[in-house]
Amino acid sequence: MGSDDQGRSATVAATRIISTAIGSFVLFAATMLALQPAAAQPRESRYAAIVIDADDGDVLYAVNPDRRSYPASLTKVMTLYLMFDALDSGRMSLATTMPVSAHAAAQAPSKLGLRPGDRISVEDAVLALVTKSANDVAVVIAEALGGSEDSFAAMMTRKARQLGMNATTYQNASGLPDLDQISTPRDQALLGRAIARNHARHYHYFSTRQFKWRGQPISTHNRLMLRYQGADGIKTGYINASGFNLLASAKRDGRRIVGVVFGGDTAAGRDRNMAQILDKGFARVKAGNHGIRSAQAEDEDRADLDRLIAATQTGKASGSKTLSMAGARHGEDLGSGDVDSDSWAIQVGAFGSHKPAHQAASAAASKLGGLVSRATIDIDKVKAGKAHTFRARLTGFTEDQARAACKRLAKAKKDCKLVQPSS
Template identity: 60%
Template sequence: MHLSRTGFLNRLRLIAVALGVAIIAVAQPAEAGRYASIVIDAENGSVLHAANPDTRSYPASLTKVMTLFLLFDELDSGRIRLDSKFTTSAHAAAQSPSKLGLEPGEKISVESLILALVTKSANDAAVVAAEGVGGTETRFAHMMTQKAHALGMRNTVYRNASGLPDTGQVSTVRDQATLARALIRSHPGYYKYFSTRQFVYDGQPINTHNRLMLRYQGADGIKTGYIHASGFNLISSAKRGDKRIIGVVFGGSTASSRDNHMGQLLDKGFAKLRRGGGVEMAAAETETEGNDDLPDLDDLEAAAQAAKAPAKAPAKAVAKAKPAPAKKVVLRAPARAADDDDDDDDAVGDADPSGWAIQVGAFSEYRPAHKAASDAAKKLGGLVSKASIDIDKAGKGAKALYRARISGFTEDQARAACKRLGKAGKSCKTVNPNA
């Protein structure tokens, strides 16, 4: 009996249900929140850990690693220099946050673009870089895909330079590990930019989004990413002694749980290299926060073994490995009037959508804004133990406005913080990341 392709796939799905085995169409992106991870030895590329390594999903702002790779290629070729200036187009300026706030016609150096990409993950900077090298972002995306395939990234297609949502832009954790390894080997001198903790642009200090790098022993890069369709993604690289490993995670439910999980994976990778035998868990050098929303590492390995076993293998092991779905977040383009000095939508493409903030004032200069936020943080005491001062700049020149904010709260914490400041006679309003 002849079956159409659709009929054949439907029959396979019915068989899979009966056997308790999940079938994934590898030619399509994974479902929202799909978990995947890999850890490799940077020296020889050998795989130290893998879970769903070839399942396609959306790379989000990990895309910018390839954008930077091509930019580094141009620098090495001598076609551009770090002090070369690119001009911001209207298309680049119109990108959604996270962004520097570049205006049409504004010129920016290549080095500033690099720093903006590795720290703030600025989408406008990504497009400026793309247009400066490729003429148009579309042509540059084609160059990115060509480079990916030349590097052996068989399951990767790029459609833009930033990682902002595009259903045609897909990759895998294996491909992203391949990319990170190639970048470190091909551009060791420029890789150092990924360890940048802060840089100053137009008078505004900009801190890195890569918080795991700040606290994991030996970590020196490389990139975070988020869109709702992918969950929280991360490429990390760490070096201890003469050993370097690279880890990639797709599909974290929150930024912090993703970071903690990556810490576990890196520990496990170093343990395998050190002992030369089976992978064992080392003491995690991460925060003590729980990691219940990502699958247990031992369960993932059990699921992988079950998938390779005969059909009679119990379905329980596979089911146990499914991560909790990512929190639902509505993505939308920022909408604000020309005179709107209130809240911008939080970043897409990199930032944690669950991170509420409070605003304690808006000022015409950076220093008084930072002082106001610092004073508020002191009054809040323990309520800001995991929050951080975040001065948000809007506008340029004489029209610039610095919003004194403290970010990193849950909604309840943000409301409690404003309540406490209100009782002290201080101005405060909550900033909803999804409003």
């Protein structure tokens, strides 16, 4: 073989090796991308939304309505659905009290701070879910109705199938992270429609703006309800893995529509986006233009899609790291369980147990008086090595309120630290 032939053979062989290597790399990269959970994808890929007519179920607006993601605290709507079933059947009454187990008390925030052995009435439990989105209370309900949270989650999934929510699986009662707890905007819209129709007698609870728990006012997380004309509920949701979710309902001129947004980057952006798509829904109801299958398929919506998705991402970025869903089952790296990351908090101490932390937060609330009319006590339990630290916080402030609160406590020679959104 001549030198030219040997050179050509070497070149061909080298090319084959490089091509094989590139092909293997591309296959590996594609496989790894496919295996990434939804939370690891670019944020805009998490966005999904739907608006339906509550009267006939027609789709008025939709973007990726069947995209599967984590429902976060929208989960609690199904928890309440089953509680309303129990009320209607006579199994429970609003005055029935339910015991608090160690498992319920150990849930991550947002929570009421219940302790093992406490009892809470059904009505207070309902109010705590629709305002505070209390994870400890969700488990109390689960254990009261299902015997255990696992059994209750199976009940939730069975009810979902009865309602036509075929893409939804529940693993817990609260919406705290679980890799297998999955739903879609379409399914959540079906649930919103069903609870308003099938439990109309109890639906008014979702309109609650504030209730008092042990003398402390607790305000709703659902700010859209406070601002959007005709809005009367129903539930916010947030974990790091899903972004900011919202199931909303509004009624105008006797017509109710239900909207769902998954994957907002901030609470404020999610709310702005919801207001926009509800406006579109009402416009289509008025025009009699129903049966829209996908916003992307509509020419007039194509121009709006980027703007609507961007609306979920405007404002201050959440700054939260991506949640490790693999560790979420074991209660690690939970992030915030439906805490509003656009609100500020103050921390008045860190303690080795729950009781002194709660006492410090209560004392600070008393000292602040009117400044805490819209804030709530949150005892944040965090792991520090093999032990736990209980951070005594008051949450739900604007930045100005939080700064004013710390200034007042400083004058009284009390510890106070500002906690920025998502801290």
